[in-house]
Amino acid sequence: MIDLYYWTTPNGHKVSIFLEETGLDYTIHPVNIGKGEQFDPAFLKIAPNNRIPAIVDQHPVDGGAPIPLFESGAILLYLADKTGKLIPQDLRGRNAALQWLFWQMGGLGPMAGQNHHFSQYAPEKLPYAIERYVKETARLYAVMDKRLGEAAYLAGDEYSIADIAAYPWVVPYERQGQDLANFPNLKRWFDAIAARPAVQRAYAKAEAINPPKPMDEAEKKILFGQDADTVRKH
Known part of the structure; x- marks a missing residue:
């Protein structure tokens, strides 16, 4: 339990x-x-x-x-x-999953979180802060898009904790000022995960x-x- x-x-x-x-x-x-x-x-x-x-x-x-x-x-x-x-059992696969998990923890989550704060919640709209975090979110989306043009999932061929960690931070993409049409590989991945019954x-x-x-x-x-x-x- x-x-x-x-x-x-x-x-x-x-x-x-x-x-x-x-x-x-x-x-x-x-x-x-x-x-x-x-x-x-x-x-x-x-x-x-x-x-x-x-x-x-x-x-x-x-x-x-x-x-x-x-x-x-x-x-x-x-x-x-x-x-x-949900984690590869071989050495290389496991570490591929871990590096993308830590990438989400250190990059996508914090940057998208600041994007949310300054664009949605801050009492004063600060153009520099909003532009800074919207651009950085776009850069991180592009990193995912590039990776997902090489493999089905972030860690490779297997759906893993790396994908589970990243997906919820992409769900609010519109609030982050992003258009998934600009990231076709990311959109393919996003739609596939969204369709999973779990x-x-x-x-x-x-x-x-x-x-x-x-x-x-x-x-x-x-x-x-x-x-x-x-x-x-x-």
């Missing part, structure tokens, strides 16, 4: 997609980050960075005590190793938990007003 501490963000979707793809038994524990539930002391014991997703594996393969984990990339790698699924199940659960709605000012204050004192007081 996997306890999944989750909210309906791209990083949250990564883990729910993996769990749906592999059929692992799991329970979702919603953590409404717009209401500040990420600061609950019980959650912070699992995820000291006060971010979702996090998991607790109640039955780790070593037979020992439950294992808590935070950080979506670490969770995907842990679950892939636990199941032996992906559709994961997104259906997300919509049931948190139906799409505009973020209100109270939520923005909680999400975008954090600093060092936020950590210290919790």
